[in-house]
Amino acid sequence: MSDTTRTNRTAALLDxxxxxxxxxxxxxxxxIGATPKGGVNRQALxxxxxxxxxxxxxxxxxxxxxxxxxxxxxxxIRREGTEPNLDxxxxxxxxxxxxxxxxFDGAYGVLAGFEVLEALExxxxxxxxxxxxxxxxxxxxxxxxxxxxxxxxFTGKISEADALDIQDRDGIVARDCLPEMIAATPEAEQIGLxxxxxxxxxxxxxxxxxLEEAELPxxxxxxxxxxxxxxxxxxxxxxxxxTTPIALRKDAFKSAIDIAKALEELMxxxxxxxxxxxxxxxxxxxxxxxxxxxxxxxxxxRHPDQDLLMDRGGRIxxxxxxxxxxCDVKVKRISAGxxxxxxxxxxxxxxxxxxxAGHPYMEMPSGAGHDAGLxxxxxxxxxxxxxxEKGISHNEAENALPGDLHKGTQVLGLALMKLxx
Amino acid sequence: MSDTTRTNRTAALLDxxxxxxxxxxxxxxxxIGATPKGGVNRQALxxxxxxxxxxxxxxxxxxxxxxxxxxxxxxxIRREGTEPNLDxxxxxxxxxxxxxxxxFDGAYGVLAGFEVLEALExxxxxxxxxxxxxxxxxxxxxxxxxxxxxxxxFTGKISEADALDIQDRDGIVARDCLPEMIAATPEAEQIGLxxxxxxxxxxxxxxxxxLEEAELPxxxxxxxxxxxxxxxxxxxxxxxxxTTPIALRKDAFKSAIDIAKALEELMxxxxxxxxxxxxxxxxxxxxxxxxxxxxxxxxxxRHPDQDLLMDRGGRIxxxxxxxxxxCDVKVKRISAGxxxxxxxxxxxxxxxxxxxAGHPYMEMPSGAGHDAGLxxxxxxxxxxxxxxEKGISHNEAENALPGDLHKGTQVLGLALMKLxx
Numbered sequence: 096m097s098d099t100t101r102t103n104r105t106a107a108l109l110d111x112x113x114x115x116x117x118x119x120x121x122x123x124x125x126x127i128g129a130t131p132k133g134g135v136n137r138q139a140l141x142x143x144x145x146x147x148x149x150x151x152x153x154x155x156x157x158x159x160x161x162x163x164x165x166x167x168x169x170x171x172i173r174r175e176g177t178e179p180n181l182d183x184x185x186x187x188x189x190x191x192x193x194x195x196x197x198x199f200d201g202a203y204g205v206l207a208g209f210e211v212l213e214a215l216e217x218x219x220x221x222x223x224x225x226x227x228x229x230x231x232x233x234x235x236x237x238x239x240x241x242x243x244x245x246x247x248x249f250t251g252k253i254s255e256a257d258a259l260d261i262q263d264r265d266g267i268v269a270r271d272c273l274p275e276m277i278a279a280t281p282e283a284e285q286i287g288l289x290x291x292x293x294x295x296x297x298x299x300x301x302x303x304x305x306l307e308e309a310e311l312p313x314x315x316x317x318x319x320x321x322x323x324x325x326x327x328x329x330x331x332x333x334x335x336x337x338t339t340p341i342a343l344r345k346d347a348f349k350s351a352i353d354i355a356k357a358l359e360e361l362m363x364x365x366x367x368x369x370x371x372x373x374x375x376x377x378x379x380x381x382x383x384x385x386x387x388x389x390x391x392x393x394x395x396x397r398h399p400d401q402d403l404l405m406d407r408g409g410r411i412x413x414x415x416x417x418x419x420x421x422c423d424v425k426v427k428r429i430s431a432g433x434x435x436x437x438x439x440x441x442x443x444x445x446x447x448x449x450x451x452a453g454h455p456y457m458e459m460p461s462g463a464g465h466d467a468g469l470x471x472x473x474x475x476x477x478x479x480x481x482x483x484e485k486g487i488s489h490n491e492a493e494n495a496l497p498g499d500l501h502k503g504t505q506v507l508g509l510a511l512m513k514l515x516x
Numbered sequence: 517m518s519d520t521t522r523t524n525r526t527a528a529l530l531d532x533x534x535x536x537x538x539x540x541x542x543x544x545x546x547x548i549g550a551t552p553k554g555g556v557n558r559q560a561l562x563x564x565x566x567x568x569x570x571x572x573x574x575x576x577x578x579x580x581x582x583x584x585x586x587x588x589x590x591x592x593i594r595r596e597g598t599e600p601n602l603d604x605x606x607x608x609x610x611x612x613x614x615x616x617x618x619x620f621d622g623a624y625g626v627l628a629g630f631e632v633l634e635a636l637e638x639x640x641x642x643x644x645x646x647x648x649x650x651x652x653x654x655x656x657x658x659x660x661x662x663x664x665x666x667x668x669x670f671t672g673k674i675s676e677a678d679a680l681d682i683q684d685r686d687g688i689v690a691r692d693c694l695p696e697m698i699a700a701t702p703e704a705e706q707i708g709l710x711x712x713x714x715x716x717x718x719x720x721x722x723x724x725x726x727l728e729e730a731e732l733p734x735x736x737x738x739x740x741x742x743x744x745x746x747x748x749x750x751x752x753x754x755x756x757x758x759t760t761p762i763a764l765r766k767d768a769f770k771s772a773i774d775i776a777k778a779l780e781e782l783m784x785x786x787x788x789x790x791x792x793x794x795x796x797x798x799x800x801x802x803x804x805x806x807x808x809x810x811x812x813x814x815x816x817x818r819h820p821d822q823d824l825l826m827d828r829g830g831r832i833x834x835x836x837x838x839x840x841x842x843c844d845v846k847v848k849r850i851s852a853g854x855x856x857x858x859x860x861x862x863x864x865x866x867x868x869x870x871x872x873a874g875h876p877y878m879e880m881p882s883g884a885g886h887d888a889g890l891x892x893x894x895x896x897x898x899x900x901x902x903x904x905e906k907g908i909s910h911n912e913a914e915n916a917l918p919g920d921l922h923k924g925t926q927v928l929g930l931a932l933m934k935l936x937x
Contacts (some may be wrong), residue, residue, distance in 0.1 A: 195754060195801045195809075237803035303759035322758065324804065333616060333911040336793035336816045337743065338724035338883030341785075343907075348794055349780070352773040359770070364762075372757035373769055374806050376799040380616045382658035383745065383795045383814035385910040388616075393804035395757040462759030486764075489806040490754040 104220055105451060108508050111214035114501035120206045121500070124150060124190065125198035134491025135198055139191035139233035140168070140272035145279040147190045148230065152280040154209065158216050162283035167248040167258040168232040168276045170283065174212045176225040176515060182293040184222075184515045185474075186211070186507060187229030188466060189245070193237045197493020199300045199483060199500075205230050207298040207504040211511055222515035224293055231466045232276075238263045240393075241324060241430050246469035249289050292474040294441065294514045297467040298507050299478060300495050304486030305459060312502040313456035314480030315445045319468040320370075320460060321404045321434040325394035325411055329354065331422040333380065333388035344386050348378050350422035351390035357418040361410060362396070369407070370397040370462065399460060401433045435468045441477035448509035454502045463488075477510070479503050525641055526872060529929050532635035535922035541627045542921070545571060545611065546619035555912025556619055560612035560654035561589070561693035566700040568611045569651065573701040575630065579637050583704035588669040588679040589653040589697045591704065595633045597646040597936060603714040605643075605936045606895075607632065607928060608650030609887060610666070614658045618914020620721045620904060620921075626651050628719040628925040632932055643936035645714055652887045653697075659684045662745060662851050667890035670710050713895040715862065715935045718888040719928050720899060721916050725907030726880060733923040734877035735901030736866045740889040741791075741881055742825045742855040746815040746832055750775065752843040754801065754809035765807050769799050771843035772811035778839040782831060783817070790828070791818040791883065820881060822854045856889045862898035869930035875923045884909075898931070900924050 127146045128137030137143040148170055152162055155172045163171045173183065188204020208228035215222065231249070236242020239261045248258035259270040277285070301307075306314050331345030355373055362371035376392040394411065398404050412426040442458070449456040459480065467476045481503035484494040548567045549558030558564040569591055573583055576593045584592045594604065609625020629649035636643065652670070657663020660682045669679035680691040698706070722728075727735050752766030776794055783792035797813040815832065819825050833847040863879070870877040880901065888897045902924035905915040 193801065193803050193806055195806075235803070236805065237801075240804065242805070301759070302756045304764070320758070332908075335723045335884060335907075335909040335911075336795055337741070337791055337818050337885060338722070338907065338909065339791075340788045341790075341792070342788050343725070346793075348776075348797060352776055355769075355773055356777065367761045367763050369762075370758055370760075371762070372767075372805070372807055374757055374799075374804045374808060375802045376769060376797070376808075377802070378795075378797040380614065380658075381796045381798070382614055382656075382910070383661065384657065384663070384793070384816050385614055385616075385795050386793055387795060387797075388911070395805050397758050463756055464758060486756075486759065487753075488756040488759065489803070490756075490809070 104512065105509060107218045108214055108220060108512060109452060109505050111218040112210055112501065112505050112508050114497055117206060117210045117500055117504060118497040121198055121202060124202050124206065128192065130195065130491050132491040134493065135192045135196055136194050137190065137192040138194060138238040139235060140269055140276060144191050145275050148276065149279045151209065152282065158213055160212060162280055163286045164277060164280060164283040165249065165286055165288050166255055167245055167288065168273050169245045169249055170230040170280065172209065172212065172228040174216065174226045176222050178223045179225060181224045182291040183225040183227045184511055185227045185229055185292045185295045186297065186511060187231065188297050188299060189231045189234035191233055191235050193235055193489045195491050196489060197491060199493055199495045200302065200488055201234055203300055203500060204298045207507050210504050211508040214508060222512060224515040226511060226515055234466055239269050243464065243466055243469050246466040250469055250473045251289060252469060255288055295467060295470045295474050295476045296507060296510055297465055297478045298503050299465060299480060300483040300488060301480040302463045302483060302488035306480060306482035307486065309457055311455050311457050312481060312499045313449050313454045313506055314459045315442060315449060315456050316437065316461050316478035316480055317442055317458050318434060318436045318460045319464060320397050320399040320462060321401050322397045322432045322464045323404050323408050323428060324430040326427045326429055327354065327392050327394065327415060328425040329390040329419065329422050331388050334386040336384040336386055339386060345421045346386050347390045347422050348387040350420045351392060353418045353420060354415045354424065357414050358411060361414050362407065368398060399434050432464060432468065435471045437477050438475045441475045444510050444513055445477045445479055445506065448506045448513065451509050452505045454506060479506050525933065526930060528639045529635055529641060529933060530873060530926050532639040533631055533922065533926050533929050535918055538627060538631045538921055538925060539918040542619055542623060545623050545627065549613065551616065551912050553912040555914065556613045556617055557615050558611065558613040559615060559659040560656060561660065561690055561697060565612050566696050569697065570700045572630065572651065573703065579634055581633060583701055584707045585698060585701060585704040586670065586707055586709050587676055588666055588709065589694050590666045590670055591651040591701065593630065593633065593649040595637065595647045597643050599644045600646060602645045603712040604646040604648045605932055606648045606650055606713045606716045607718065607932060608652065609718050609720060610652045610655035612654055612656050614656055614910045616912050617910060618912060620914055620916045621723065621909055622655055624721055624921060625719045628928050631925050632929040635929060643933060645936040647932060647936055655887055660690050664885065664887055664890050667887040671890055671894045672710060673890060676709055716888060716891045716895050716897045717928060717931055718886055718899045719924050720886060720901060721904040721909060722901040722907065723884045723904060723909035727901060727903035728907065730878055732876050732878050733902060733920045734870050734875045734927055736863060736870060736877050736879045737882050737899035737901055738858055738863055738879050739881045740856045740885060741818050741820040741883060742822050743818045743853045743885045744825050744829050744849060745851040747848045747850055748775065748813050748815065748836060749846040750811040750840065750843050752809050755807040757805040757807055760807060766842045767807050768811045768843050769808040771841045772813060774839045774841060775836045775845065778835050779832060782835050783828065789819060820855050853885060853889065856892045858898050859896045862896045865934055866898045866900055866927065866931050869927045869934065872930050873926045875927060900927050
């Protein structure tokens with residue numbers, strides 16, 4: 096391939112990546128599970144997710160791309176390469192959302208990948224390697240905990256059974272919801288779990304304020320911070336709110352908030368790098384005139400340094416027990432995702448693509464976890480961030496600019512074309 | 517009526533009140549909505565409550581008692597008096613339960629009243645005044661807040677529309693559940709709201725530990741402490757748990773527990789007479805990796821002194837606002853039930869009945885609220901307590917002794933017979 100051909104292909108691809116089409120697709124997908132406040136509620140394995148997959152499958156059909164689905168419900172859209180037996184280059188993200196989520200978290204990675212495939216197709220540009228857009232199942236983990244179960248099963252971090260046996264809060268099992276997902280795209284060939292990947296790049300909104308503050312359209316992601324998850328159970332005794340003296344109560348709520356306050360102190364960080372969040376806190380039986388007998392809460396704890404995560408996290412149980420008062424407390428660590436550093440050559444590829452596309456960028460770590468972190472042990476990975484308004488995410492007010500989404504997709508396109516040859 | 521006749525009637529009634537039958541009825545009613553841990557979940561206006569009403573109606577039918585139901589769903593069982601136009605003497609309580617409630621709370625008052633009617637019937641004892649057993653709707657207020665809506669509407673404290681328009685947490689309106697309740701007892705004549713009552717006595721388990729500790733089977737209740745209810749809304753901003761620095765968060769959970777701790781301090785009482793309970797505490801959206809944007813919680817605040825309730829309760833809002841951090845907080849008082857003192861002559865009637873039945877007793881205030889408190893403005897009221905195991909109530913482990921239930925019913929029987937003439 097001559098330098099001229101390369102330059103022509105680059106220019107053709109940059110031209111073919113269509114800002115208006117990309118934005119429209121975000122709006123079309125965002126209409127499925129749309130909430131009154133402008134966000135989406137399209138939780139994993141819901142009828143809304145099934146409808147979202149159907150919509151994307153329809154677009155794929157029009158362009159002649161092929162679909163496959165694996166046993167845990169990950170969906171793949173494939174544009175064939177000139178050497179079909181080579182390992183594919185994969186991009187993508189997820190289309191499940193938080194219960195009060197936004198239109199861009201996850202969706203952008205899938206739609207940016209799709210836009211690159213469509214632009215290549217419309218521009219008549221062939222690649223040696225096949226290109227695949229993945230929509231990983233259950234990244235969010237808001238309905239089925241823990242999240243990233245689709246990519247975790249794909250890479251063998253958890254078993255197929257583990258991915259299928261997770262339950263939501265109503266006791267509904269993922270396995271029982273899966274047929275509806277599969278049925279949404281009957282044309283998708285069912286394949287086995289996992290396949291070799293040449294390289295993986297995931298586009299995503301930053302979900303933080305740094306790019307917007309720096310007025311840069313692109314973030315070249317160098318790593319993902321570690322994330323540990325805990326579940327805490329506090330058990331006391333239900334009692335009548337009108338008759339039981341405070342001294343005789345075993346009030347699970349009172350103990351649980353003492354524990355929560357003590358954990359806030361344990362996790363206090365003058366540099367504000369530790370991310371410590373109690374996002375779910377359930378008080379039972381939840382009746383105004385009954386002293387609570389049971390509280391269940393979650394801890395989401397992140398930091399770029401695995402040693403700090405292990406040390407500080409290892410003290411959660413002792414602190415909880417010391418502040419449980421008359422109640423019993425159980426602490427369970429349910430995941431301990433280590434920080435992930437992306438390979439230098441992948442970071443360099445994305446950086447070069449940003450320069451070639453002419454979009455200013457900064458290098459940055461990812462504060463959020465992503466499917467890319469799960470893929471990292473099995474293939475070289477990278478990520479591309481674009482700004483989101485005020486850094487707001489996991490929120491119905493989540494927003495991004497069409498121009499930024501477009502620029503990030505152009506960088507993705509050049510990087511994928513390079514990797515796919 | 518000669519002294520001899522009176523003594524004969526007393527002896528005949530005491531004999532006719534049947535301990536085994538009364539216990540069996542508690543077990544039969546407790547089987548409806550039974551929970552695995554031995555309690556009941558028979559919440560207001562549920563299919564379980566409808567089945568409970570049907571069961572009691574069947575018993576009433578066998579004995580020839582008549583049934584009526586009013587527009588808000590209060591159910592009445594009437595044994596006619598020799599002078600049917602006199603105002604009736606009423607007894608009763610409620611058969612709705614907490615979601616994890618016991619077999620005796622409420623049910624005992626209805627079944628004790630029914631046992632007195634049955635004993636009078638079987639012993640062939642007539643009374644001048646009609647005797648009525650009331651099953652008041654929605655005493656607990658665990659599903660539909662606030663509770664005692666049936667007796668409150670009966671006495672005109674709230675309007676019929678207010679009682680019917682209350683919603684549960686799923687937005688289900690009481691009005692829409694009522695037809696199922698009414699349909700459970702089609703033989704019940706529909707009557708207007710409210711009728712004159714000559715006197716009202718309610719039997720209930722103590723729901724506290726005092727009678728058991730004193731080894732006394734009967735409590736002669738002199739008053740009901742005041743109960744004020746508040747709802748607190750804390751609003752912040754949802755944000756991503758992995759990317760949002762603590763300093764930039766408006767974490768509604770963090771603010772809400774700071775408020776809760778400050779309110780605990782405000783309500784601290786070295787004498788342990790104040791009853792302060794946060795029983796419902798809802799964190800939204802409730803996803804482990806989303807900083808909570810909204811917390812809603814309830815306060816149940818009781819004391820025998822209305823001035824203390826007003827003064828201390830009046831400071832809740834300022835304390836909440838002072839500890840809300842970056843969040844907004846709204847405080848709403850939703851009820852302010854004043855303490856109720858029972859008329860001396862009613863207390864004396866119950867005391868005399870306990871002495872006549874030969875059951876040792878103590879006089880005591882009620883820590884819990886009851887329908888009797890709502891009836892107090894419209895007629896003379898009294899209450900009779902019996903011990904419950906370890907004072908445990910609003911709990912599936914709630915328990916009482918057949919002998920104590922029987923003794924309390926004997927006291928009720930003599931008091932009702934005296935009042936009904």
